[in-house]
Amino acid sequence: MEELLCILREIHPDVDFETCESLIDDQILDSIDIVTLVAEISDAFDVEVPPEALVPENFNSAKALWEMIQRLDEA
Amino acid sequence: MKKAIWTAAFWCALCGVALWLLNALFMPKYMSEIPEGALIAEYYQETTDHDVVMIGDCEVYENFSPDLLWREYGITSYIRGSAQQLVWQSYYLMEETLKHETPKVMVFNVLSMKYGEPQSEAYNRLNLDGMRLSPQKLAAIEASMTEEESFLSYLFPLLRYHTRWSELKGEDLTYLFHRDILSDSGYLMNVQVRPAENVPPGRPLADYSFAPVCWDYLDKMADLCDRHGVQLVLIKAPSLYPYWYDQWEEQIEEYAAERNLPYINFLELTEEIGIDFQTDTYDSGLHLNLYGAEKLSRWFGAWLTERCPVEDRRGQEPYESIWSEKSSAYAIRKERLEAEWRAENTA
Amino acid sequence: MSFASTRFLLFLAVLFLLYYTIPRRYQWKLLLAGSLFFYYFAGWWCLIYISVTTVTTYLTARKLDELAREQGAWFKEHRGELSKEERKVRKARDKSIRFRWMLSCLLVNFGILAVVKYTNFVIGNVNGALSLFGGGQLPTLSLVLPMGISFYTFQAMGYLIDVYWGKCSAERNFGKFALFVTFFPQLIQGPISRFGDLSRTLCEEHAWDCRQIAMGGERVLWGLAKKLIIADRLAIPLRTLVGDPEQYSGVYVLAVIFLYAVQLYADFTGGIDITIGVAQMLGIQVTENFQRPFFSKNVAEYWRRWHITMGTWFRDYLFYPMSVSKPVLKLHQRCRNRFGRFGKHISVHTCSLILWFVTGVWHGASWNFIVWGMLNGVVIIVSQELEPLYAKFHARFPQLDGSRGWDLVQILRTFWLMGAIRVLDVYRDVPLTFRQLASIVADFRPQVLWDGSFLELGIGSGDWLVAAAGTGAMLVCSLLGRRRPVRERLLDHSPHLAWAGCTALVLFTLIFGVYGIGFDATQFIYNQF
Numbered sequence: 040m041e042e043l044l045c046i047l048r049e050i051h052p053d054v055d056f057e058t059c060e061s062l063i064d065d066q067i068l069d070s071i072d073i074v075t076l077v078a079e080i081s082d083a084f085d086v087e088v089p090p091e092a093l094v095p096e097n098f099n100s101a102k103a104l105w106e107m108i109q110r111l112d113e114a
Numbered sequence: 115m116k117k118a119i120w121t122a123a124f125w126c127a128l129c130g131v132a133l134w135l136l137n138a139l140f141m142p143k144y145m146s147e148i149p150e151g152a153l154i155a156e157y158y159q160e161t162t163d164h165d166v167v168m169i170g171d172c173e174v175y176e177n178f179s180p181d182l183l184w185r186e187y188g189i190t191s192y193i194r195g196s197a198q199q200l201v202w203q204s205y206y207l208m209e210e211t212l213k214h215e216t217p218k219v220m221v222f223n224v225l226s227m228k229y230g231e232p233q234s235e236a237y238n239r240l241n242l243d244g245m246r247l248s249p250q251k252l253a254a255i256e257a258s259m260t261e262e263e264s265f266l267s268y269l270f271p272l273l274r275y276h277t278r279w280s281e282l283k284g285e286d287l288t289y290l291f292h293r294d295i296l297s298d299s300g301y302l303m304n305v306q307v308r309p310a311e312n313v314p315p316g317r318p319l320a321d322y323s324f325a326p327v328c329w330d331y332l333d334k335m336a337d338l339c340d341r342h343g344v345q346l347v348l349i350k351a352p353s354l355y356p357y358w359y360d361q362w363e364e365q366i367e368e369y370a371a372e373r374n375l376p377y378i379n380f381l382e383l384t385e386e387i388g389i390d391f392q393t394d395t396y397d398s399g400l401h402l403n404l405y406g407a408e409k410l411s412r413w414f415g416a417w418l419t420e421r422c423p424v425e426d427r428r429g430q431e432p433y434e435s436i437w438s439e440k441s442s443a444y445a446i447r448k449e450r451l452e453a454e455w456r457a458e459n460t461a
Numbered sequence: 462m463s464f465a466s467t468r469f470l471l472f473l474a475v476l477f478l479l480y481y482t483i484p485r486r487y488q489w490k491l492l493l494a495g496s497l498f499f500y501y502f503a504g505w506w507c508l509i510y511i512s513v514t515t516v517t518t519y520l521t522a523r524k525l526d527e528l529a530r531e532q533g534a535w536f537k538e539h540r541g542e543l544s545k546e547e548r549k550v551r552k553a554r555d556k557s558i559r560f561r562w563m564l565s566c567l568l569v570n571f572g573i574l575a576v577v578k579y580t581n582f583v584i585g586n587v588n589g590a591l592s593l594f595g596g597g598q599l600p601t602l603s604l605v606l607p608m609g610i611s612f613y614t615f616q617a618m619g620y621l622i623d624v625y626w627g628k629c630s631a632e633r634n635f636g637k638f639a640l641f642v643t644f645f646p647q648l649i650q651g652p653i654s655r656f657g658d659l660s661r662t663l664c665e666e667h668a669w670d671c672r673q674i675a676m677g678g679e680r681v682l683w684g685l686a687k688k689l690i691i692a693d694r695l696a697i698p699l700r701t702l703v704g705d706p707e708q709y710s711g712v713y714v715l716a717v718i719f720l721y722a723v724q725l726y727a728d729f730t731g732g733i734d735i736t737i738g739v740a741q742m743l744g745i746q747v748t749e750n751f752q753r754p755f756f757s758k759n760v761a762e763y764w765r766r767w768h769i770t771m772g773t774w775f776r777d778y779l780f781y782p783m784s785v786s787k788p789v790l791k792l793h794q795r796c797r798n799r800f801g802r803f804g805k806h807i808s809v810h811t812c813s814l815i816l817w818f819v820t821g822v823w824h825g826a827s828w829n830f831i832v833w834g835m836l837n838g839v840v841i842i843v844s845q846e847l848e849p850l851y852a853k854f855h856a857r858f859p860q861l862d863g864s865r866g867w868d869l870v871q872i873l874r875t876f877w878l879m880g881a882i883r884v885l886d887v888y889r890d891v892p893l894t895f896r897q898l899a900s901i902v903a904d905f906r907p908q909v910l911w912d913g914s915f916l917e918l919g920i921g922s923g924d925w926l927v928a929a930a931g932t933g934a935m936l937v938c939s940l941l942g943r944r945r946p947v948r949e950r951l952l953d954h955s956p957h958l959a960w961a962g963c964t965a966l967v968l969f970t971l972i973f974g975v976y977g978i979g980f981d982a983t984q985f986i987y988n989q990f
Binding site: 118121122124125128129132133136140235262263264266267272273274276277279280 | 467671921923924956957960961963964967968971972973974976977978
């Protein structure tokens, strides 16, 4: 989880990712941030993020992201 | 819910009234320009019937004077003419006229036989917009429309004339609900003189036969008059052009003989009538002026009296008082136009 | 049929009356019949194209669904017997089977689109190349673009990919699926709906709902007014300005930028208003396609607010899959390791450029659109890369951040920048467009703005006034409608106000609309796409 927050902070240093739950809905992360994020995540956690996982529900908060990573790793 | 329905009904009604007013406002009034556009509607202001009704294009409404027919023969007549009136438009006008009155004689000028299809939107408008809403009007629209036109725009002229919003004038307000009378029983008076010189001969045509649709409507006219016991008279006015071909003449003569209809080609009678194309035309032979029209009407009145069941109604009421009023309007108009023409010539 | 024709209004009136009088379970069938009739009007041969797309997509989606079910069932049964590695291999194999089915359907449908849309463009370019070498010429084909093919193809393919991804399950009822593809209000110019969004309300039974119908009706009127009063009126001087670029250079090009922005906005959003309004009158919810785009503060934001459904389609079905695909991720890794921070962006920017190239090509088969797309991509990338610079700038002038004046500057900057790129739509070719844009600086003659030259472009002063008033009205409505559409606010305030608004719209459109004899009813600009 800490590693994930690191990645997130690198993309947007000015956002409090631990509490924010509307990263997509409030347009804090745009599509370019999202793909950058996915690239970093798949690298760091060795998971394959399929395109169908790129939906707002998975990216609205750090917690949701973390859950997605775990789901993908399990499969 | 009930309240909502009332609100809706109120605003729909308001919208309807506004549209009706706008239709009246945007309709061209033809009071100061293109008086031809006002002719068709003027008929509805007539209060008595007529023994003779003439139907056709400019060759009737520029060439015959109903006032002279009244003054010299006591014949009551009216011209339902309009610019470039097409055969089917004439037919439906005839049908519509017969709903209002049953004259003794209907006169039709055959020049329009040469047009087998709708010609121009502008002329359609001049011919049709003036008609009152009736099955005849709808049929006439249907028969006349060019490809670019829409039926709906005849029912709601606003759809056609809305672009006039930038050129609306005081006239459009003044004549919102009424029109002045510009003609004398359908005759559009002109007193100017422009002699006919060098009338060009007609260029040969590839095909001289009239279109089948024209024959159909001519047939329908003859049948209609038959049914109503009206004498149909075919004429060709003495205008020098559009050129009237011998081949056309033959076809009409043949048809008239076949249907047993009188047919007068005034082009062949100009000398007998005394028309002088140096003095009796206002546009070098296209149309007669007042002096030519009166000569032509004098001859035609005599012919009608002799050959048709028309009556001398001078002294009969209500004709006497109505026509004397018409005559004085005619005389005043004549005087005014002559003064204007003199002023134009001396200036 | 054009939306702004009496024929369409008549069609709509008849359909509407039937829709609410027949038993509700037949409503969607009526819509399907109406849609096919509407499409038939554009030419019976168009029906062949749309049928091929409908049938292939329907069958492939069903097949994908069936495969997924079978594979899932097998998996459930044998889950315990497999190791994690084996599971992964098996899953990948299953997925590739489904992928091949989907791919073949995508190829067929995008193939059709490519052939009808791009054959002549390709032939033209090949001929250009051939003539350089003095070679022969290929004949161009006389292919007529079936109405709305770009839109319905994209909509159907979006659905197919969604089914492949398992985002939605395949529609079993062929008729209902056919309605999704052919739904007439959005056939001409979008929006490109998602199956998940549209199908919910499309085939439901709809009771008469006064409020929805009133809202929809008002929106249709507003759309018609925008199109007929503003867009079609401004199209006239634009034709003159664009038709003779040599004469109309300099300040005139600024005018083209501005007028085309307004004209396209009025035309396109007007058309979409009619689409959404008609659907709303039928109880169906269609996705919004615009969100006051000219108030955007940067180009990326502009593209989130202009033609939204197209943007999200390209994002979800092209940009995302491309960006998270293995080759791109590998590229990403390599670049990051070599170039550091900037390197991280290389792969993303490459994908962006490809995305914008495709977007340009989708808009039309011409170099103008390709250059237009690439320029959009470049502007977005440049502004992305300059972000640290902006941050420094704002740190220096903290009072600017969030101030209204600065917002306005950003809005105007975006408007003119997008406008300048957009004129590639209207000028004949790419070099000409750039010559024209350069002439703004080189040949600046501001006096034509007030010496009456603008009255000689095909419309008179009255028309300019009407267009200006209409544009002002659009602006005011946009501002007032920030949170809630003006028509909703009017209706809630007082029904009389709402009715007065409608009456005024009807009368103004009838009087000031550009239609009928003397004017060509210019088809909606997005028709051909």
